[in-house]
Amino acid sequence: MEGPSIVIACEELKPFLKKKIKKATGTAKIPLRAISGSTLKSARSWGKHLLLFFSDVNLRIHFLMFGSYRINNPRENRIPKLELDYGDSKIYFYSCAIKEQPKGFEKNYDWSIDLMSPEWDSKKALKNVQANQDAQVCDVLMDQDIFAGLGNIMKNEIQFNTRLHPETKVKDLSLPRLKALVKEANRYAWQFYEWKKENVLKRNWQVMRKKSCPICGRNIKKKVTGKLKRWSHFCNHCQKK
Missing domain, CATH: 3.20.190.10 (MutM-like, N-terminal)
Known part of the structure; x- marks a missing residue:
């Protein structure tokens, strides 16, 4: 949950x-x-x-x-x-x-790393992400010491929304893309909240448990990724490594 x-x-x-x-x-x-x-x-x-x-x-x-x-x-x-x-x-x-x-x-508890807290600190999150240069995006997003509350469903949708391949390393991303990743994590958390309350969350998934990409129509790839060994759902074409 x-x-x-x-x-x-x-x-x-x-x-x-x-x-x-x-x-x-x-x-x-x-x-x-x-x-x-x-x-x-x-x-x-x-x-x-x-x-x-x-x-x-x-x-x-x-x-x-x-x-x-x-x-x-x-x-x-x-x-x-x-x-x-x-x-x-x-x-x-x-x-x-x-x-x-x-x-x-x-x-x-450090409330500044809780995505749903009024005390959420995006600048701190960016700094914590940058401190993990060799980490893959899929692992950074699931790191509860950076994005407390972010789970696997959110991870997959955030990666797609930012067009990031789950195995992309932090060190290979520009500062604007890192900032966009942090911003999207917080934005999607609240979008998830709204959709869940309206009971329309699953129908708004883009790649999670989907067969084809909503943008290019190619097959969605499902693969265990990162050190955490969690399933990633992504489009190899729209989310180039």
Whole structure:
């Protein structure tokens, strides 16, 4: 789950803030008893992390590759990592990593590298990209210490929008192209957010899971790229190396 989806999750949790939780259950190794009977005071996002602040417990949730959450719509034959029972409604978290965090842990986060944060710093991002001269674009975009919240779907679409081959190295890009890459990462994050809220995200993909390029009509290539070994979808003609 990518950064924009975490922001949406926080918005969808707002109706549950300061409401008493009747019971907390699940398989996660967290203080469920302390959460039962408490309230969710706030929910925040940082990158791909969902941060939940209860009365006496703080949690960090990472949805990994296939994690999800549901509100009043449990998944069949699946045991949630965490279930919050409000009596008239329930929240379920599946296939995610949940860890208890100490008080004030959020102060350790660098909000200036979070693409969805009001504190996002594009100049800092550019400097961090330039510090990785031998890195490929596909790895730099997925670096959570540079673009917190940017995932594989966003990576592929940003590469296409900037006409960059995923295996292009940072040192081979001019300053204007590097600036354009950073700008597009932030712009697309918010575009992703809008499309996801409107439930039209997939229909607006340009290369992700597509067979042909929307510009030249040639076949979209699918290849594992970079040190991170993640799938890249790209057009060899429009995104020349």
